[in-house]
Each structure stands twice: as C-alpha cells, then as structure tokens.
Amino acid sequence: MNANWDDLRIFLTLAREGTLTTAAKSLGVSHPTVARRVAALEQQIGARLFERLPDRFVPTSAGEALLEDTEAMENAALSIHRRSAGLSDTVSGVVRLSAGEEISALLASHLPELRARLTQIEFELSARHTLLNLSRREADLQISERTPDMADIVARKLARTAYAIYAHPSIAVARLSPSAFKSVPWVGFDDDHTRMPGQRWLQERLDGGRPAIRSNNWLVVRETARAAGGYAILPCYLGDADPQLQRVGNPIADVFADQWLLVHRDLRALPRVRAVMDAVIDLFQRERPLMEGRMAGAGNRERRS
Amino acid sequence: MNANWDDLRIFLTLAREGTLTTAAKSLGVSHPTVARRVAALEQQIGARLFERLPDRFVPTSAGEALLEDTEAMENAALSIHRRSAGLSDTVSGVVRLSAGEEISALLASHLPELRARLTQIEFELSARHTLLNLSRREADLQISERTPDMADIVARKLARTAYAIYAHPSIAVARLSPSAFKSVPWVGFDDDHTRMPGQRWLQERLDGGRPAIRSNNWLVVRETARAAGGYAILPCYLGDADPQLQRVGNPIADVFADQWLLVHRDLRALPRVRAVMDAVIDLFQRERPLMEGRMAGAGNRERRS
DNA sequence: GCGTTCATGTACAAAATTGTACAGCCAATT
DNA sequence: AATTGGCTGTACAATTTTGTACATGAACGC
Numbered sequence: 001m002n003a004n005w006d007d008l009r010i011f012l013t014l015a016r017e018g019t020l021t022t023a024a025k026s027l028g029v030s031h032p033t034v035a036r037r038v039a040a041l042e043q044q045i046g047a048r049l050f051e052r053l054p055d056r057f058v059p060t061s062a063g064e065a066l067l068e069d070t071e072a073m074e075n076a077a078l079s080i081h082r083r084s085a086g087l088s089d090t091v092s093g094v095v096r097l098s099a100g101e102e103i104s105a106l107l108a109s110h111l112p113e114l115r116a117r118l119t120q121i122e123f124e125l126s127a128r129h130t131l132l133n134l135s136r137r138e139a140d141l142q143i144s145e146r147t148p149d150m151a152d153i154v155a156r157k158l159a160r161t162a163y164a165i166y167a168h169p170s171i172a173v174a175r176l177s178p179s180a181f182k183s184v185p186w187v188g189f190d191d192d193h194t195r196m197p198g199q200r201w202l203q204e205r206l207d208g209g210r211p212a213i214r215s216n217n218w219l220v221v222r223e224t225a226r227a228a229g230g231y232a233i234l235p236c237y238l239g240d241a242d243p244q245l246q247r248v249g250n251p252i253a254d255v256f257a258d259q260w261l262l263v264h265r266d267l268r269a270l271p272r273v274r275a276v277m278d279a280v281i282d283l284f285q286r287e288r289p290l291m292e293g294r295m296a297g298a299g300n301r302e303r304r305s
Numbered sequence: 306m307n308a309n310w311d312d313l314r315i316f317l318t319l320a321r322e323g324t325l326t327t328a329a330k331s332l333g334v335s336h337p338t339v340a341r342r343v344a345a346l347e348q349q350i351g352a353r354l355f356e357r358l359p360d361r362f363v364p365t366s367a368g369e370a371l372l373e374d375t376e377a378m379e380n381a382a383l384s385i386h387r388r389s390a391g392l393s394d395t396v397s398g399v400v401r402l403s404a405g406e407e408i409s410a411l412l413a414s415h416l417p418e419l420r421a422r423l424t425q426i427e428f429e430l431s432a433r434h435t436l437l438n439l440s441r442r443e444a445d446l447q448i449s450e451r452t453p454d455m456a457d458i459v460a461r462k463l464a465r466t467a468y469a470i471y472a473h474p475s476i477a478v479a480r481l482s483p484s485a486f487k488s489v490p491w492v493g494f495d496d497d498h499t500r501m502p503g504q505r506w507l508q509e510r511l512d513g514g515r516p517a518i519r520s521n522n523w524l525v526v527r528e529t530a531r532a533a534g535g536y537a538i539l540p541c542y543l544g545d546a547d548p549q550l551q552r553v554g555n556p557i558a559d560v561f562a563d564q565w566l567l568v569h570r571d572l573r574a575l576p577r578v579r580a581v582m583d584a585v586i587d588l589f590q591r592e593r594p595l596m597e598g599r600m601a602g603a604g605n606r607e608r609r610s
Numbered sequence: 611g612c613g614t615t616c617a618t619g620t621a622c623a624a625a626a627t628t629g630t631a632c633a634g635c636c637a638a639t640t
Numbered sequence: 641a642a643t644t645g646g647c648t649g650t651a652c653a654a655t656t657t658t659g660t661a662c663a664t665g666a667a668c669g670c
Binding site: 611612613614615616617618619620621622623624625626627628629630631632633634635636637638639640 | 663665
Binding site: 324326336340358 | 649650
C-alpha cells in the first residue's frame with residue numbers, strides 16, 4: 001500500500017549525494033543497502049526514480065517529482081528531532097558546542113571550571129570554523145564570528161575580541177615602526193584564509209607580501225610564534241595568556257572580531273542547553289578584559305602567582 | 306542519529322487507533338511488531354511516548370508534542386502517494402471505483418461492456434455507502450449522493466435518479482390510493498437508515514409506522530420485493546430493469562437522489578482514471594431514461610426480445 | 611599500457627525483524 | 641461464578657534485511 005517512509009529518507013539522501021557510496025556513508029549503512037532500498041521504493045511507487053550511470057545515480061523526472069514532498073517530510077522529521085531534545089532528561093544529557101580552534105582552546109583551558117559548574121551535563125567541544133547547520137542539529141551551540149541569516153537561529157553577542165602582534169620574548173621589540181614591518185619574519189595564514197582577522201591588515205603593511213610561514217590554523221600560528229619562528233597577529237586572549245609570547249605594541253584598532261553564541265530557537269529553552277549557554281556567557285564576561293586586550297602580560301603574571 | 310521515519314508512521318497510527326491490535330490491523334502487521342517499533346522509537350527519541358493501559362495506549366504529553374510534525378510527514382507522504390499514481394503506466398493499471406450497493410449492481414450489470422471498453426485497465430468495484438477519503442486514496446473514484454466539502458475533490462453530476470413503488474406482479478396493483486398504504490405489507494430500511502431516499506416519505510404515509518420487513522441494504526430490499534414479500538420503494542433503475550417487479554403508480558415526485566462522480570484533483574488527469582470516468586459518464590448518459598424513471602416495464606420488454 | 615581508485619552490482623553469511631502461538635489480565639455477559 | 645472477548649506482553653521459529661567480500665567497468669595518472 002504505502003511506501004516505507006524510511007525508504008523515502010534514503011531516496012532523498014541518494015538524490016542529494018549522487019552516488020551509492022557517499023549516500024551510504026552519510027546514512028551509516030552499506031552501499032548495497034542503499035541500492036536495495038531504493039529499488040524497493042521504485043517497485044512500491046511503480047516508477048524508475050534514478051538513472052543508473054556507471055559512476056553515479058541521476059534522478060529521473062519521476063524522481064525529481066517526488067523531491068519536494070520528500071523534503072517536506074525531512075523538515076517535519078527534523079522538527080521532531082529538535083523537539084525530541086526537549087523531551088528527554090531536562091537537566092542532564094549531551095550538549096554539543098562547536099567553535100573555531102582558537103575559541104575552543106580558550107574554552108578548553110577553562111574546562112575544569114565549566115565541568116564543575118555543569119555537573120550533570122556531558123559537554124562536547126568540537127573545533128571547526130564552518131557554520132554548522134543548527135537546524136539539522138549538527139551542533140547544539142556554536143560560537144562564531146558570523147551569524148547565519150536563518151530565521152530560527154538566535155544569536156547572542158559574547159565579546160568583541162581584540163588582536164595584536166606577538167612574538168617570542170627573545171625576538172620581540174616593544175613596538176614595530178612602520179618601516180620595520182618588512183624586515184622581520186612573519187607567521188600567518190595561507191592564501192585560502194586571508195579572511196581571518198588581521199591577515200589583510202598585515203598584507204597591506206607588507207605591500208602585498210605574505211608571511212614567510214603560513215598555516216590554516218590559529219593554534220599552529222601561535223605555536224610557531226612561541227617557537228620564535230616570527231611575529232604573528234593573534235587574538236589577545238591567546239597571546240596575552242601565553243607566557244611564551246610578548247605583545248608588540250597595542251592592540252590593532254582596525255583588527256577585531258565579534259564572537260557570537262548561536263543556538264536554534266527550539267533548543268534555547270532546554271535546561272541543559274540554557275545551562276551551558278549561561279556558563280559560556282559568564283565565562284566571556286569574566287574574561288572580557290582578556291578578550292579586549294586589556295591584559296597584556298597576563299601570561300607572565302600568572303606564572304608569578 | 307535520526308529516528309526511523311517509518312517508525313513515525315507506526316507511532317501516528319497507534320496514536321490514532323489507541324490499541325495495538327487495531328493499529329496492527331490498519332498497518333497490516335502483527336501487534337507485537339507495532340509494540341516493538343514504538344518501543345524502538347521511544348528509545349531513539351529518549352522519551353516515553355505512550356502510557357500503556359491494560360486495554361489501550363494513550364499518548365503522553367511527549368507523544369502529543371510529536372503529533373503535529375508526524376501528521377505533516379503523513380500529508381507529504383500522501384502527496385507522494387498520489388503523485389506516484391501519475392508516474393506509473395499511464396494507460397494501464399488499477400482504478401478503484403466505489404459506490405453504494407444499488408449503483409454497484411447497476412455498474413455490475415454493465416461490466417462486460419465496461420471491460421470491453423477499458424481493455425488495459427483493471428477495474429475494481431467496491432460497494433459501500435460511506436464517503437471515502439479520496440485524499441488518502443481509499444478509492445480513486447466514488448459515486449455518491451453526497452459531495453464532500455473538501456477543496457481537492459472534484460464532483461461531476463451523473464444523473465438525478467427517480468424512485469417509485471414496486472411489487473411482485475402477483476400482488477401488485479396499478480395504483481395505490483392514499484388510504485391503501487397502511488393495508489399492504491411494506492419492505493424498507495431499518496431505523497438506522499431512514500435517510501435513504503423514500504423512507505421518510507413512506508413513514509409519513511404510514512403515519513409514522515414502519516415497514517414490516519426492514520433491512521439496511523437496497524439489494525436485500527429488492528430481493529424481498531421480488532419474492533412477493535411486500536411493496537417497496539426502489540430506485541427506478543433497479544425496479545424498471547427487473548422482470549420480477551412491477552411498478553405501482555408513477556415515480557414519486559418528491560423522492561429522488563442526485564448521483565455524483567467524485568475524484569481527487571490530482572488523479573483527474575491520469576489517463577486511466579480519465580478513461581474510467583468517461584466510461585461511467587457515458588453509461589449514465591445512455592441510461593438516463595432508466596435513471597429518471599421513463600422506462601417502466603423495461604424488465605418485461607427485455608424478456609420479450 | 612598498466613596500476614590505482616572509484617563507482618555499481620552480486621552472492622552468501624550474519625544479524626535483525628517479524629509472525630505465530632501462548633500467557634496473563636481485565637471487563638462484560640450469561 | 642464461569643465464560644467470552646479484548647487487550648498487552650513474551651518467547652521462539654521463520655523470514656527478511658543487512659553487511660561483508662568480491663567482481664566488473666570506467667576514469668585517471670604515471
């Protein structure tokens with residue numbers, strides 16, 4: 001009589017992915033299973049839904065005709081998924097927080113106190129920069145410098161983070177004159193990541209030149225600078241807290257980033273998500289001076305205490 | 306990760322039916338299967354969706370919270386189901402037509418010619434009076450005296466059918482005077498079916514009395530009249546075509562019924578549905594005199610030829 | 611041309627799901 | 641009180657589904 005609803009889920013994934021192997025991976029099943037279940041659906045529907053090419057599956061016009069409704073099913077299923085978060089244990093459970101690696105490092109350094117505060121909550125911290133799809137619950141919370149223009153995502157500003165130049169004390173000077181920029185070695189981001197804060201600013205001062213050492217990761221940039229590999233523009237909360245780094249000059253007025261805490265509206269009132277949000281917001285409030293670059297030498301001070 | 310979409314379909318049916326046994330029957334599976342799959346869904350979602358009473362399942366508030374989205378999934382799935390009708394063979398396939406038993410009998414008597422005309426179409430004729438849900442494809446077409454007030458259902462008027470009094474020739478008179486009504490035996494419908502055409506009219510002439518022999522089925526009423534069990538009000542297309550029945554008087558001006566052909570908009574353009582519709586419409590056109598009671602004695606005439 | 615990688619397709623064993631039969635409980639009827 | 645009918649729950653055999661391993665073909669790089 002009726003098609004198996006779950007076979008429609010598999011149909012949709014295959015239509016999106018285009019190959020059995022990627023769809024199978026995405027669905028967490030084997031590729032013959034995907035093929036078999038799509039074949040079963042085709043038999044149920046009575047029409048061929050895919051052309052089978054040697055290297056991929058292409059939806060037929062019949063398959064295309066079913067996509068819109070299948071996507072509607074998916075949206076409803078996702079809504080169920082989000083609602084289900086509110087149906088389980090209200091105070092305990094997993095909360096997944098995602099942030100760039102530089103914010104993840106900051107949070108990681110505060111994990112003991114976060115864990116002490118969030119006693120019943122399993123706290124997953126994952127480091128990545130790309131904006132996750134919170135509607136699909138790829139994460140419950142995300143800290144990001146960008147806000148998506150999705151109606152269901154709520155953004156709460158955490159801080160405006162300042163950036164400054166840092167170097168190992170063995171090579172650091174108190175201040176860099178404009179003419180000296182090109183005569184010191186630099187560590188920075190590669191060409192694919194010039195959108196990271198400060199990279200464009202540095203390029204202008206190097207007259208379009210690039211750092212001698214390039215990476216795609218803030219923590220790698222920081223490690224290189226700590227090893228006296230060169231001067232680097234870093235977020236103050238990374239540089240000022242590090243005893244192996246010395247600030248060079250003041251925070252750069254033109255280089256900053258806003259950090260936003262993102263949550264899906266459906267999850268916002270969930271007690272355990274609320275608890276993690278509050279803990280993160282409090283942490284950023286307490287660390288505001290460090291965020292804004294008002295704690296130069298904080299790394300050295302901590303070592304003395 | 307995600308709930309099995311098909312388990313949601315089972316959840317929805319159980320929420321509606323209220324018992325494992327009726328849900329299982331509706332779904333075409335065994336009752337332990339329904340229980341197991343709902344339990345699996347509860348585990349996946351992480352919440353109890355039903356309270357289990359000794360005689361039924363009652364949705365919890367958590368279960369209630371998921372109904373709306375699950376119904377949205379169902380609507381999309383039904384849309385897929387309807388669309389799939391247009392994806393299979395365009396000229397062959399099954400068309401299911403439903404009508405009351407008295408119309409079904411008329412159609413059945415014309416089955417040979419309908420079959421000759423609809424050569425590639427499997428034609429299912431089912432007799433029932435209740436309005437089916439064409440959106441759910443409980444039937445593809447329905448002939449009914451009522452039209453549903455649903456936006457997606459298209460109604461085409463087939464005929465206005467006349468009704469008259471009939472009796473076996475051994476007891477029939479040419480005309481019944483008003484005072485004679487109460488002195489002859491009557492066959493009619495039981496108290497639950499007084500909405501059938503003519504029953505109220507007869508009751509008034511019997512001063513609120515009821516037929517001596519009562520049924521809930523036109524064909525049973527006709528068989529009883531044919532066996533000289535009494536006088537009966539019947540549709541003319543049943544009475545006039547029957548050599549064992551003689552009309553008593555003229556068709557009753559105040560007793561008639563309109564017959565409508567109902568189809569879901571999505572199916573209307575489907576060639577095989579279109580073909581059955583056309584055949585049915587043509588049949589009613591050709592039989593219009595019989596429908597309107599202008600063929601008294603048609604049964605006898607046919608016997609002579 | 612050859613080797614590698616990636617794709618779909620196939621067959622069999624393993625795993626999962628389902629149906630059947632039964633048990634126990636409760637309510638209604640005789 | 642006994643019987644009947646309906647319900648949910650359980651256990652085991654039967655059936656179905658799935659994963660694994662392999663085959664084949666195509667595309668790409670050396």
